[in-house]
Amino acid sequence: MTQETSGAELNGTDHRLPLHARVKDDLMRRIKANEWSSGVPLPSEAQLTAEYDISMGTMRKVLAELAADGIIERLQGKGTFVRRASFNQSLFRFFRQPTGGQTPESRIVDRQEQPASAVVAEKLRLEVGAPVLYLKRLRLRDGAAFQLEDIWLPLPDAQPIAEVELDQLGSLLYPEYEQRMGLVIGSASESLSICVATPEQGRQLGCAAAEPLVKINRIARTHSGEAAEYRESYGLASSFQYEVEIN
Known part of the structure; x- marks a missing residue:
């Protein structure tokens, strides 16, 4: 699958970047826009794969990088969520x-x-x-x-x-x-x-x-x-x- 066949969501991304980097950039844009509020999971891997018209392997790479960067977290049996730092007791x-x-x-x-x-x-x-x-x-x-x-x-x-x-x-x-x-x-x-x-x-x-x-x-x-x-x-x-x- 080439960059030209990826979903319309990527129209605003830098076409010089690899496909997975463009998908990651667009998900970051949506996270910054607070598209998924507290307690609301991101769409499933399958849904995101279909939305961006990319392979499952590419989407898994994107999500793995976002998790490694501390942007999202995966909760067993619940889904994938934007990570919100917890400072309730830190001070x-x-x-x-x-x-x-x-x-x-x-x-x-x-x-x-x-x-x-x-x-x-x-x-x-x-x-x-x-x-x-x-x-x-x-x-x-x-x-x-x-x-x-x-x-x-x-x-x-x-x-x-x-x-x-x-x-x-x-x-x-x-x-x-x-x-x-x-x-x-x-x-x-x-x-x-x-x-x-x-x-x-x-x-x-x-x-x-x-x-x-x-x-x-x-x-x-x-x-x-x-x-x-x-x-x-x-x-x-x-x-x-x-x-x-x-x-």
């Missing part, structure tokens, strides 16, 4: 938590549009001064704040988050991004450092100014590698813990 694993694994309560205490600082612009790959949406969020356990987050999102992409009533946002923001912005977070990088609490941070976290804090910087990215969110999270160093199993 909380560094701070002692009660047993039960429940998602802490969240409260956004500030939301405003602002020009990107040099640091935020670098993290989000924007021009300094570009418009961003800023969120300040508290994470609470039994009504007491244990973590403070400063979050920045590029505008106008984040306009739906800027306009929604705050009490309509759930405790986890990434599902909100997907539902309201069509934005799927595929990966993130984090770095840890130690700092001291400012008077304002001390007031919000219920600690003294200059008390040691653990700071966690995170850049969240789409499946195509574009920086979609930058956040700085702060928690009390006195509750910090680090545990890793090495085999």
